Structures are given as structure tokens and as C-alpha cells.
Amino acid sequence: MSIGANKPEWNWADQISVYQFWGLLGFLLFALIAMRMQYLLPVDVGLRNSSSALLSLQSAYSLLYFGSGIGLLAGWLATRSQPLWGLATLGGVQVISASTLGVVSHESVLLLGVSFFCLGLAGTAILLAVPAILAGGRAGTEAFAILFGIALFIQQVPTPSISRALLDSIDSISAPDDALLAYWTATVAALGLLFLIPVKRTLFDEAPPQRHTALIPQHRHPIAVALLCLVPFYAFYWLYRVHGEATSVAAPAKIPAPWAATLAALFVPFAAAVLLVKLFETLRETRQAQGQPPAIKTGVMCALAILLFPVGAAVVQWIINNAVLDKADVPPENLKARCPKAASSSFAGHPMR
Secondary structure, three states, rough: OOOOOOOOOOOOHHHHHOOOHHHHHHHHHHHHHHHHHHHEEEEEEEEOOOOOHHHHHHHHHHHHHHHHHHHHHHHHOOOOHHHHHHHHHHHHHHHHHHHHHOOOOOHHHHHHHHHHHHHHHHHHHHHHHHHHHHHEEEOOOHHHHHHHHHHHHOOOOOOHHHHHHHHHHHHOOOOOOHHHHHHHHHHHHHHHHHHHOOOOOOOOOOOOOOEEEEEEEEOOOOOHHHHHHHOOOHHHHHHHHHHHHHHOOOOOOOOOOOHHHHHHHHHHOOOHHHHHHHHHHHHHHHHHHHOOOOOOOOOHHHHHHHHHHHHHHHHHHHHHHHHHHHHHHHHHHHHHHHHOOOOOHOOOOOOOO
């Protein structure tokens, strides 16, 4: 990735609030699935049972692993200049290599060997390049946590069993084809490439866009929030609302867009806890700037977010309730300029502290 002296800083909230992040994430996920499927290909293209195969099964696996080793260097190079084109090229290599394995003859040792090598190279390079690109665009570790959490989840899924079951189910309704999984691997990699199409070429080399999604704060009783978070899907709705409402009492630049927070919570199991802690930290900084003590320690909030999410949500809701009421104490002329919605009817009738 090109490096400039005045390169803008992106925080994690900026990143997950733009399509660039989600496009790269989708591309990475499909590349990881194709990467897991590729280790079945030496068997599924018929190298194990074909007497005409001049490339041994062990040699095919060796080329995959050797390509993976070289892929570490390729991934680094892909991030140095024009990273979006580099990722698209690596994705294209995955598609072409898997497709070649589906049509090439067992006697074509060179094509088989090159295809296995390129598959290993492309998968590993993508696995390294996407997080490296994201790391170059922001400070902090939250985006890394989300990315590698999903990557670890994909690695733990028994993909070979799923792939084998998929292959068997297709074979049961169609003519047997030893190379069928090669076509499916190419299809999965091609689907990943589709996620890159809307991604901006500049990626994170320009200033992050301003987020203007502000929702009118609503007074909610903390205990009611805790109980409702036990109801399926209410927690996602609550996360959407509070990430829009908190921008009226805390720095919007440190708060993800409501849709981004909800999307992360829906598709990444532990993201809800990360979002809750980061929102708490942003609100705590605001309280400290106003000379107020923190409601609880960050370590306690981390434990609540992971082990007792409803309780952690109640604490955050209590902080937001008080912050909105405190902000309503400013003179009317300042209230209109700083928080035009803070004195809305959503808080009408609630006494000041």
C-alpha cells in the first residue's frame, strides 16, 4: 500500500461504517472457504485412483504447501502498491487455478503442478493481505479481532466434511465427476471477487467520510433493557438504537454507524461484546472530560459484556440516560447548537438528576 506523509487516520468505527471493510471481509471469507476446499482437490480431481496420473497425490499436496509458503511474500507485495488490484489478481488466480484443475488431463503434469502451487499461493496471500490493508487504515485492534475471529471460526468448521457431503449430494443427482469440487472451489472464489467490485480503489487512503446518522435519544429504564435483551433479536435492535443515540452525547467519530454495529453483531458472535465495551469507553471519556467519575471500571464492563451482556447493556443505557439529561441542562442557545434533539419529547416528563 502506498504510504504518504499525510495519510488520514481511520479508527475502527470509521472502518466498519464503510463498504470497503465489508467488501474486503466478504472477499476474505469466500477466499478462506475456497482455501479449505482446495485441500480436497488432489483427491477429487482423481489423482488417488487414476493410473494415468503422472503427478502423485503427495506431490500435489507438497505443491499446495510450497505455494502457501511463497504466498506470505506475495501477500506482502500485494499491499505495497495498488492493493485493490493486487487482491483482485489473487482472487483471479484462485478462480483460474481451480477451474484449470477441473478440465486439465491427469497427464498434464506441468499444468496440474502450477495450478496446485498457485492455489496455495493465492489463498495464503489473501489471508495475509486483507488484514494488512485494514491495519494500515486504522489504529486499534478491534477490526483485527473481528477479522481473525471469523477466520478462526472458518478454520474450525469441518469444511472438508461439508465439501464432501456437498459433492456426494450433487453426484447423487448428476453424472459422477471426479473434478466437481474443483468447479465448486472456483465458483466460491469467484463469488468472493464480486464483493470487490463496489470497493473504492482508494480503500483507506482518503479521509474517512463523516457519519450523520443521529437518532433521537429515548429514555429506557436500565432494568427493562436488561430484561428485553433476553428476548431474541431485541439486543440487535437496541445496539442499532444506542449507536445512533449516543452520537448526541459523545464523539460521533468514535461511534460506528448504527447499521454497521448491527451488521457486525449479527454476523460475528463476539462483536456485540466488543461494540458494547467500545461504546462504554467512548461514553466514559465524555464523562471524564466533564469531570464525572466513571460509572464502573473498564475491566468490569469487559466481564459484563462477555458473561452478562444484558447487565452490561443496562449500564450503558443508564449512562446514556444521564448524559442526555445532563446535556439538557446547558443554556437554550447552546443546546440548540450542540444537541438539537437532546430536549426532544423522547425525554419529556423525566426529571433531571
